[in-house]
Amino acid sequence: MHQGPTVGLALSHALRAALFDGERERELAAAGTVLDCGDPGAxxxxxxDVDILVTGWGMPRLQPHLLxxxxxxxxxxxxxxxxxxxVTEAVFARGIRVTQAGAGMARPVAEVALAMTLALLHRVxxxxxxxxxQRQWPVVGVVTDHHELxxxxxxVVGASRTGRAYIxxxxxxxxxxxxxDPYVTxxxxxxLxxxxxxxxxxxxxxxIACVHAPATPATRHLLGGAELKLLPDGAGLVNTARSWLVDQEALLAELQSGRIDAALDVYDHEPLPADHPYRTLPNVLLTPHAAAATVEGRLRQGQVLASEVARFAAGLPLEHELRAGDLDRFA
Structure with missing residues (x-):
């Protein structure tokens, strides 16, 4: 009879396939009995019967009635x-431990931020x-001076894991x-x-200002209208972190003036509305909150998850454990 904890995978089948290759599936199976919980009914x-729950996007929030x-x-x-x-405060109140695979996302998000930095500098x-x-060739009068990195x-605003990878x-x-970063000595x-x-x-x-700060109550609109006006004419803003960090109305006003450029992967409302003014501005580069979604990044996240499950099953310390006080920091 299989020994060890029961591991419920609350992941869509597509996400499970992206996260876990054959080796990671075997690692999970070696740690315990794996249950497929890929839809809300399951x-x-x-x-x-679940001792360990692996969660992903699209799954319900773990409110007290589910717990x-x-x-x-x-x-x-x-x-x-x-x-x-x-995850809610009720999870920690019940003594349930929490870990996450954000470390696997730092590299791809930092690479996208780098790509956006280069695009803004060279006005791509x-x-x-x-x-x-369909402007005439060569393009005249639509591009300001462009620069090298x-x-x-x-x-860099925020020395998070992604911020450090970008640096x-x-x-x-x-x-x-x-x-x-107020926490960096x-x-x-x-x-660094x-x-x-x-x-x-x-x-x-x-x-170029590149935003990598965490989304906490203290960082809400960290870059508001007054801060954005400090950027020099022709500067660029890169945000692959959270739209929470930048006042979107103030940013739109600056962008509509043409004074600065921006490359954005995150928005207050997602999907970005079809009629949003960002879509029409030539000084804005847009991607659909996809910076972390590389093949390699997903597999790296799966590696972190499988390793954490195995460590927990073996009674070893977790490497990416979060505490109740981290809820805001990892919002």
């Missing part, structure tokens, strides 16, 4: 970084928009990196090879 039926049906539940392992849509989005609008001043990418390419900044500055000073000096 999840409700399986919860009474009441899961007396054996001891660990929730979430496929993404943001846990608040799935403006050229593309102009050529699709080498020697450019790049401001590790742009520094070897010759960028001068500024950082604003001067020694840590020196180790960046100049630590208050946010207003960073914004006033950078050609």
């Amino acid at each position: 999840l409700g039926a399986a919860l009474p 009441d049906t899961a007396p054996r539940l001891k660990l929730i392992a979430h496929a993404g970084a943001a846990i608040r849509p799935f 989005h403006r050229y593309d928009h102009a050529m699709r609008a 080498y020697g450019a001043t790049v401001g 590790e990418m742009v520094r070897p390419l010759g960028a001068r990196v500024l950082l604003s 001067s020694d840590a900044a020196k180790h 090879g960046v100049e630590l500055l208050p946010l207003p000073d960073l914004l006033a000096r950078c050609r």
